[in-house]
Amino acid sequence: MTTTDPVEEAAAPAEAAGRTAAQAALASARDHLLGLQSPEGWWKGELQTNVTMDAEDLLLRQFLGVRTDEETLGAARWIRSQQREDGTWANFHGGPPEPSTTVEAYVALRLAGDSPGEPHMLRAAAYVRGAGGIGATRVFTRFWLAMFGEWSWDELPVLPPEMMYLPRWFPLNVYDFACWARQTIVPLTVVAALRPVRALPFDLAELRVPDARGRRRGPRRVGLPGWAGAFGALDRVLHGYERHPVRGLRRAALRRAGEWIIARQEADGSWGGIQPPWVYSLLALHLLGYDLAHPVMRRGLAGLDGFTIRDGKGRRLEACQSPLWDTVLAMIALSDAGVPAGHPALERAAGWVLGEEVRGPGDWSVRRPGLPPGGWAFEFQNDVYPDTDDTAEAILALGRVRDPLAGPAIERGLRWMAGMASEDGGFAAFDADNVRALCRRLPFCDFGEVIDPPSADVTAHVVEAMCAQGLADSTTVKRAVVWLLKAQEPDGSWFGRWGANHVYGTGGVVPALIAAGVRPEKPAIRQAVSWLERRQRDDGGWGEDLRSYRDPTWIGRGVSTPSQTAWALLALLAAGERGPAVDRGVAWLVEHQRPDGTWDEDHFTGTGFPGDFYINYHLYRLVFPLSALGRYLGGREGGTP
Numbered sequence: 135m136t137t138t139d140p141v142e143e144a145a146a147p148a149e150a151a152g153r154t155a156a157q158a159a160l161a162s163a164r165d166h167l168l169g170l171q172s173p174e175g176w177w178k179g180e181l182q183t184n185v186t187m188d189a190e191d192l193l194l195r196q197f198l199g200v201r202t203d204e205e206t207l208g209a210a211r212w213i214r215s216q217q218r219e220d221g222t223w224a225n226f227h228g229g230p231p232e233p234s235t236t237v238e239a240y241v242a243l244r245l246a247g248d249s250p251g252e253p254h255m256l257r258a259a260a261y262v263r264g265a266g267g268i269g270a271t272r273v274f275t276r277f278w279l280a281m282f283g284e285w286s287w288d289e290l291p292v293l294p295p296e297m298m299y300l301p302r303w304f305p306l307n308v309y310d311f312a313c314w315a316r317q318t319i320v321p322l323t324v325v326a327a328l329r330p331v332r333a334l335p336f337d338l339a340e341l342r343v344p345d346a347r348g349r350r351r352g353p354r355r356v357g358l359p360g361w362a363g364a365f366g367a368l369d370r371v372l373h374g375y376e377r378h379p380v381r382g383l384r385r386a387a388l389r390r391a392g393e394w395i396i397a398r399q400e401a402d403g404s405w406g407g408i409q410p411p412w413v414y415s416l417l418a419l420h421l422l423g424y425d426l427a428h429p430v431m432r433r434g435l436a437g438l439d440g441f442t443i444r445d446g447k448g449r450r451l452e453a454c455q456s457p458l459w460d461t462v463l464a465m466i467a468l469s470d471a472g473v474p475a476g477h478p479a480l481e482r483a484a485g486w487v488l489g490e491e492v493r494g495p496g497d498w499s500v501r502r503p504g505l506p507p508g509g510w511a512f513e514f515q516n517d518v519y520p521d522t523d524d525t526a527e528a529i530l531a532l533g534r535v536r537d538p539l540a541g542p543a544i545e546r547g548l549r550w551m552a553g554m555a556s557e558d559g560g561f562a563a564f565d566a567d568n569v570r571a572l573c574r575r576l577p578f579c580d581f582g583e584v585i586d587p588p589s590a591d592v593t594a595h596v597v598e599a600m601c602a603q604g605l606a607d608s609t610t611v612k613r614a615v616v617w618l619l620k621a622q623e624p625d626g627s628w629f630g631r632w633g634a635n636h637v638y639g640t641g642g643v644v645p646a647l648i649a650a651g652v653r654p655e656k657p658a659i660r661q662a663v664s665w666l667e668r669r670q671r672d673d674g675g676w677g678e679d680l681r682s683y684r685d686p687t688w689i690g691r692g693v694s695t696p697s698q699t700a701w702a703l704l705a706l707l708a709a710g711e712r713g714p715a716v717d718r719g720v721a722w723l724v725e726h727q728r729p730d731g732t733w734d735e736d737h738f739t740g741t742g743f744p745g746d747f748y749i750n751y752h753l754y755r756l757v758f759p760l761s762a763l764g765r766y767l768g769g770r771e772g773g774t775p
Contacts, residue, residue: 178457188209226680298391559616590631606649
């Protein structure tokens with residue numbers, strides 16, 4: 135006679151109801167995502183950052199003499215909408231006040247005609263003074279103020295354009311810096327050498343604190359004893375040289391810097407498809423004598439319009455655009471949701487992705503000169519800087535379609551990606567062995583991470599992509615797996631370089647290790663599962679505040695978000711977990727889904743520079759929950775965030 139466990143019998147209807155709700159949520163999310171695809175085959179969600187993008191856009195246009203009332207009023211409306219009750223602006227939703235962001239927003243609103251006597255301006259100015267005044271801001275902000283006569287060039291750190299002549303083996307040559315940093319620093323050396331001043335129609339006396347000397351409050355980075363003194367001495371030497379540069383050498387260095395900048399302009403007018411090098415390159419070339427009608431300048435200014443969003447909230451500038459990244463993640467999510475390989479949406483997407491393959495050399499070849507090109511970049515136009523992260527996800531996505539052209543492109547991508555391994559076996563995003571930490575110690579470089587060392591999330595994505603193509607036994611994968619195991623934190627998590635933060639890192643590494651053959655019962659996996667289960671919130675979701683990059687007490691703590699809940703679920707599902715933690719996480723996604731099939735996510739969960747610059751990818755809230763629901767219902771274990 136067969137007996138039935140009363141507990142199991144009572145749980146069965148609840149489990150069935152949960153799966154039915156998850157299936158309905160999946161179908162709704164799938165249909166919503168399909169409806170967002172462009173006719174060309176790509177997906178692109180808004181890439182939201184902070185208001186410095188909009189403030190600096192107005193400052194650039196003011197400096198060049200092309201600012202219009204329409205641009206100013208639209209940007210000002212958006213900037214005002216992001217101000218908090220205390221008068222400040224932050225670098226991410228719910229984050230602490232940020233002096234540099236607040237100063238730049240304040241100056242932009244002054245340009246728009248806001249009076250310093252208005253309540254919102256008084257509150258902002260009071261905060262700035264309390265935070266240390268203009269002197270408490272980052273170097274970037276004081277560069278802008280110096281260009282308008284509101285800060286002394288003598289009080290800024292120096293990095294001369296003559297650095298263009300440093301050989302590649304010499305410390306602090308331009309290729310020691312990460313791609314985003316070198317493309318920003320080279321034009322800034324031009325601007326700093328030429329020291330322009332074009333006065334604003336007002337001054338900023340209300341933001342000043344007596345005797346502020348341009349040093350940010352609090353430690354920016356911890357170094358070995360003596361480094362601060364050494365680089366302070368170097369800065370004094372460079373200041374001395376700036377007063378009396380070798381004229382012929384200076385002219386030649388400026389010319390070489392200008393040629394270097396022009397050679398890296400993309401077809402859409404951008405530089406690297408990202409805002410900082412874009413605006414500083416336009417400034418540098420303008421100061422070198424390129425008028426606004428010159429094709430390089432004309433393309434550069436016109437290209438900014440393609441990064442501009444205009445809606446009822448105002449006018450705002452995307453710091454970057456992520457169509458390749460969004461598209462391949464959407465393809466993976468739809469495949470996880472059961473969309474067949476031959477579906478027209480996936481076929482259109484695959485065709486577009488294949489057309490975006492990078493087939494030429496770039497700055498990455500400086501350290502890998504014999505490596506044939508391949509791979510994919512993040513943006514619509516970026517042929518100089520493909521990256522291993524996008525390449526890995528593109529390979530995973532193309533592996534799920536039936537395009538006859540996908541095979542050769544995947545092979546080229548695998549070859550290029552494997553060749554980009556760093557000496558320690560890990561993978562960085564844009565360059566191999568870009569690890570010279572001296573760059574971080576320059577007083578000039580206080581704007582965020584300036585090198586590109588291997589990271590757990592990128593290494594995990596590469597591992598999974600290679601394993602999906604049958605390369606789990608390759609030396610490259612084995613070395614990368616060892617790297618990942620060594621990188622695990624004592625608490626069982628992994629640090630997330632490009633997403634927030636340990637939830638993102640752990641959500642990526644666990645599926646990659648499983649794909650590489652690490653058994654779910656192994657200690658590394660068990661510790662990661664335990665960490666995720668401990669960090670699950672009472673409401674069933676997961677969240678991690680971006681303050682975790684600076685304050686360890688925030689690690690694994692924060693408001694539950696759709697993307698972070700999905701990352702945790704992807705790791706738990708890959709590890710074979712099917713218990714209460716997974717069920718509660720899925721229930722959170724079901725309960726928080728909007729009627730139109732997507733989710734709300736005001737909190738930023740993407741990372742540009744840990745501790746300094748963050749991103750709200752508007753498609754994350756949809757693609758990752760869809761993947762998690764699909765794998766929950768269908769049992770697919772492959773794929774990572």
